[in-house]
Amino acid sequence: xxxxxxxxxxxxxxxxxxxxxxxxxxxxxxxxxxxxxxxxxxxxxxxxxxxxxxxxxxxxxxxxxxxxxxxxxxxxxxxxxxxxxxxxxxxxxxxxxxxxxxxxxxxxxxxxxxxxxxxxxxxxxxxxxxxxxxxxxxxxxxxxxxxxxxxxxxxxxxxxxxxxxxxxxxxxxxxxxxxxxxxxxxxxxxxxxxxxxxxxxxxxxxxxxxxxxxxxxxxxxxxxxxxxxxxxxxxxxxxxxxxxxxxxxxxxxxxxxxxxxxxxxxxxxxxxxxxxxxxxxxxxxxxxxxxxxxxxxxxxxxxxxxxxxxxxxxxxxxxxxxxxxxxxxxxxxxxxxxxxxxxxxxxxxxxxxxxxxxxxxxxxxx
Numbered sequence: 001x002x003x004x005x006x007x008x009x010x011x012x013x014x015x016x017x018x019x020x021x022x023x024x025x026x027x028x029x030x031x032x033x034x035x036x037x038x039x040x041x042x043x044x045x046x047x048x049x050x051x052x053x054x055x056x057x058x059x060x061x062x063x064x065x066x067x068x069x070x071x072x073x074x075x076x077x078x079x080x081x082x083x084x085x086x087x088x089x090x091x092x093x094x095x096x097x098x099x100x101x102x103x104x105x106x107x108x109x110x111x112x113x114x115x116x117x118x119x120x121x122x123x124x125x126x127x128x129x130x131x132x133x134x135x136x137x138x139x140x141x142x143x144x145x146x147x148x149x150x151x152x153x154x155x156x157x158x159x160x161x162x163x164x165x166x167x168x169x170x171x172x173x174x175x176x177x178x179x180x181x182x183x184x185x186x187x188x189x190x191x192x193x194x195x196x197x198x199x200x201x202x203x204x205x206x207x208x209x210x211x212x213x214x215x216x217x218x219x220x221x222x223x224x225x226x227x228x229x230x231x232x233x234x235x236x237x238x239x240x241x242x243x244x245x246x247x248x249x250x251x252x253x254x255x256x257x258x259x260x261x262x263x264x265x266x267x268x269x270x271x272x273x274x275x276x277x278x279x280x281x282x283x284x285x286x287x288x289x290x291x292x293x294x295x296x297x298x299x300x301x302x303x304x305x306x307x308x309x310x311x312x313x314x315x316x317x318x319x320x321x322x323x324x325x326x327x328x329x330x331x332x333x334x335x336x337x338x339x340x341x342x343x344x345x346x347x348x349x350x351x352x353x354x355x356x357x358x359x360x361x362x363x364x365x366x
Contacts, residue, residue, distance in 0.1 A: 009173055014126035016114040016157075019177045019321060020164035024108040025060055025073035027088050029163065034086045036158040037077060040151045045082035047147035053080045054143055056152075057091040060104030062324045062350050064166075066261035071349045073104060079148065093139045103134035105166035105323035114160045115153060166323040168211045169255050170204055170218030172233035177321045178220055178314065179231035185310040186229040192306040194227035200303065200311075201236040201243040204251040208327040218251050224307055242297035249292030252327045252338045253280040256345035259322040262315065269344035276342050 022029040041048060057076040063069055074090035093099050110130050113123055142149070167174035186193065203219040212218060221236040221243070222229065236243050257277055265273070281291050296302075303311075324346050328339035341348055 009176075010122050010125040011109060011113075011129060012173060012176055014114065014118050014123045015109075015112045015165065016160035016163075018161055019180045020112065020162055022159075022162045022164060023064060023067065023073070023320070024104065024111050024163050025058065025063075025075045025088070026067065026069075029159070030075050030086060030088045032162055033075070033155060033159055037084055037086055037151070037155050040154045041079075041082060041084045044147050044151060048079070048082045048151070051079055051081055051145055051148055052143070053078070054148070055079070055091065055096045055098075056142075057096045057099045058107065059090050059099070059101040060107045061101065062346065063104040064261070064320060064324065065344065065346050066264040066319070068264075068266075071347050096140060098140040098142050099138070101137040103323075103325075105325070106130055106134040108163060108166045111156070111163045112160050112165050114157055116157045164321050166321055168323050168325065169258055170202075170207070170220065170251070171211050174318070174322065175220040175231065175233040178318055181314055181317050182222060182231050182310055183229055185313075186224070186227070189306065189310055190227055193224060193229075193304075193310070196224050196227065196304050196307050198224045198245075198300075198303060198307055199236065199240055199243045199298070200245045202247040203235045204249055204254060207251045208331060210327075210330040229310070244296060244298045244300050245294070245303055246297050247292065247294045249290070252334060253291045255326065256280075256342045259319045259324075260344060261319045264316075265344065272342060272344045276344070279337065 022032060055076065055078045057074060059072050059074040061072045063071075063073040067073070072090065073088075075086065075088055076091045076096070077084055077086040091099065110127065113126050113130075115123060142152075165173075165177065167177065199221065200223075201219070201221040203217050205217050207216065207218040209215075217235050219234055221232050221234075221240070223232075223240060236246075257273060257280075260269075260273060283290050326334075326339070326341060326346070328334040341350065
């Protein structure tokens, strides 16, 4: 799949359509998986009759902070013949026949890859790229039982469209989720925006090399021309300048604020976020500017309210689909003020063992 910046993403090409509605291994995700799994086991009961007891557990570290679920999310399933039980939570290795641990964001994206209807070579390429983006702890193995294999693959493909992807903030793949949200809402409000011309742009410089290996800036832009909405990745192309509303700043200090889910924040988290923002976004005397500035280069005024309605859920919905790594996880030179995890952004008990290998978002070793 070719993205708006011209890059090819085998991950997006192998993923299910849409952007999902459930966080991997959350209670809601497990409830949905239970329905699928019980139905599949019921339909294949005869072929599963000889299956010896088998337990699987998957653990995702560094899950979304807004869920307030601690340092990990996990699910497990127990099979015995033609019966299955599935639940939330982590099982110890001695309770499992197969146990897998990795980064929640990477597992989420692997869970969205769809086998049915996709080119196997594309799926294999996506798997190869994603598995490079986390460290893994895998114990045991899956049994060589073809019917169980069919059940697990059916579960995977059924849950792929429902599982939310979690991409690195402001990368082209992250922008693919913004594109889906905005263009879907533009269809809903088509009559209200049919006469609107407006260009919105967010651009973030000094982007980290692990996510932007070619040195490009992060960000995205949105053009509404007579109700037709286009969403692109990166800086606004020169032929579309000037923007009517432009947010431009430095990537690193923005990340913790950019991926908060405001609707789920506690009062304590809101206070922590306010303190962080006051420190991170104040005028920098050394640089001679603020880390982030918002301007209206075209001078045409504010975003029309009917277009603004399309943007209303964008921040929170994108935050749910944003991975939880920090640039400082990869780059020890990040200044101290921006290297420390923020409690409103990431659980402070996150274990460093799952710290990512230093690879960029395209899966190239660095």
